[in-house]
Amino acid sequence: MSLKRWDMGIQKRSLKKHTYILCSVYWVNTPKLVLRMRPKLFSVLLLFFGFASADYLKNPDFETPPTDLPAGSSLQLNLNNKIPGWSFEGTVLYVTASEDITLPDNGHAIQLGPDGKINQTFFASDDEMEYLLTFTLAAGGRNCSTYAGFVVSTPSSKGFFNFNQQYGKEPWQIYGHYLGFFSEKMPINLVIESQETQPSSDSDSDSDSTCWPVIDSLLVTAVPTWDGDTSNFLFNGGFEFGAEFPSKSAEGILLNAAPNHDESSLREWTVIGTIRYIDSEHFFVPEGNAAIELVSGVSSGIERALRLKEGSTYILEFTLGDANDGCEGDFMVGVRAGSVEQRIMIQNKRTGSANDFSMTFDAGPDDTVISFLSYSTTKTKDGIFCGPMVDNVVLRPLKSQRSGYKFTLMNLLFLAAIKVFF
Numbered sequence: 515m516s517l518k519r520w521d522m523g524i525q526k527r528s529l530k531k532h533t534y535i536l537c538s539v540y541w542v543n544t545p546k547l548v549l550r551m552r553p554k555l556f557s558v559l560l561l562f563f564g565f566a567s568a569d570y571l572k573n574p575d576f577e578t579p580p581t582d583l584p585a586g587s588s589l590q591l592n593l594n595n596k597i598p599g600w601s602f603e604g605t606v607l608y609v610t611a612s613e614d615i616t617l618p619d620n621g622h623a624i625q626l627g628p629d630g631k632i633n634q635t636f637f638a639s640d641d642e643m644e645y646l647l648t649f650t651l652a653a654g655g656r657n658c659s660t661y662a663g664f665v666v667s668t669p670s671s672k673g674f675f676n677f678n679q680q681y682g683k684e685p686w687q688i689y690g691h692y693l694g695f696f697s698e699k700m701p702i703n704l705v706i707e708s709q710e711t712q713p714s715s716d717s718d719s720d721s722d723s724t725c726w727p728v729i730d731s732l733l734v735t736a737v738p739t740w741d742g743d744t745s746n747f748l749f750n751g752g753f754e755f756g757a758e759f760p761s762k763s764a765e766g767i768l769l770n771a772a773p774n775h776d777e778s779s780l781r782e783w784t785v786i787g788t789i790r791y792i793d794s795e796h797f798f799v800p801e802g803n804a805a806i807e808l809v810s811g812v813s814s815g816i817e818r819a820l821r822l823k824e825g826s827t828y829i830l831e832f833t834l835g836d837a838n839d840g841c842e843g844d845f846m847v848g849v850r851a852g853s854v855e856q857r858i859m860i861q862n863k864r865t866g867s868a869n870d871f872s873m874t875f876d877a878g879p880d881d882t883v884i885s886f887l888s889y890s891t892t893k894t895k896d897g898i899f900c901g902p903m904v905d906n907v908v909l910r911p912l913k914s915q916r917s918g919y920k921f922t923l924m925n926l927l928f929l930a931a932i933k934v935f936f
């Protein structure tokens with residue numbers, strides 16, 4: 515009999531225009547024994563789960579122009595116009611990339627003026643899924659003293675966004691947003707409505723210098739719910755589940771504060787302040803396809819509370835470093851696990867480097883809070899906020915980890931002995 519290979523049992527489930535793959539790992543010769551994936555292997559395998567976006571939205575990039583549109587680069591729509599796939603109200607303009615409005619893919623987009631609103635109803639899949647949105651928000655002009663924003667809402671969620679010069683060099687930014695938990699082909703009304711921000715008290719701005727927001731390239735992603743994995747008590751500790759990265763995501767995806775871990779586009783983590791969701795294609799990511807960067811200075815971070823067995827000892831392992839994005843200065847990161855807190859100084863080598871850390875703690879009677887907070891405010895030489903990178907956060911019982919490694923080692927020795935003698 516063969517004792518030489520792992521067999522990967524793969525279940526492939528197809529949804530309407532949506533496919534994801536579930537993987538499980540078995541040792542071929544011990545069919546009743548399902549070996550737990552080690553966290554690193556688990557994180558890598560998440561890449562193959564492929565929670566891909568489907569074509570939930572029609573005309574998500576507005577490249578199918580409104581009907582009855584005369585020539586021009588920035589046109590206010592009226593009752594004679596229809597935006598394919600979308601309904602609109604109030605002041606809505608169809609804009610073309612120009613010197614005043616820069617878009618990542620050039621092309622066209624929608625600008626929401628005063629009381630401007632667009633909406634589209636899309637249909638959820640049969641299965642119970644979490645829905646996330648990625649979109650591009652562009653500054654609607656130049657020399658703006660204030661940036662009006664917009665509210666993105668569904669029946670289950672609401673988020674306000676406005677352009678913030680502190681988070682990127684480009685005159686556009688990509689944001690992620692949690693839409694809700696839907697199933698059974700539910701109709702979901704996605705509404706995007708402008709909202710003017712109050713000028714700061716020391717600003718002499720008038721209404722002419724308010725730039726109204728431009729929206730483009732909406733991407734809806736369905737993420738399967740996850741029942742957990744005992745090799746890591748922190749689901750999504752590798753940050754592989756989150757808003758989908760568009761191809762032009764060289765500055766990552768900005769994630770605003772999320773009120774709790776359920777309503778977060780960084781699945782299962784509460785977001786504090788603003789963080790940047792970064793991909794391995796454009797940033798240094800120690801493991802897998804994604805990590806996070808704490809970018810809004812002091813108190814920017816992530817948090818997760820969970821119930822652990824009182825009196826038991828746990829180990830929290832994690833990776834901290836720099837994302838190789840031109841950030842200057844060293845980082846101070848506060849890591850909390852229950853009653854234990856450490857402040858860790860990270861030397862920023864500015865080349866994309868990382869170190870692994872761990873800390874042990876005993877669980878108390880209440881929910882245990884795991885958090886990573888930035889205790890430093892750092893910027894690039896261009897004045898763009900940046901900060902420490904976090905990845906590969908693993909929480910598990912200290913005893914299980916030790917016994918798990920012994921178990922694996924004993925099995926390997928046993929198998930080696932069989933191979934030698936038979």
Ligand SMILES: [Ca+2]
Pocket residue numbers: 575576577619620621622623730731
């Ligand atoms: Ca477009």
Ligand SMILES: [Ca+2]
Pocket residue numbers: 557752753754799801802803804805905906
């Ligand atoms: Ca990762």
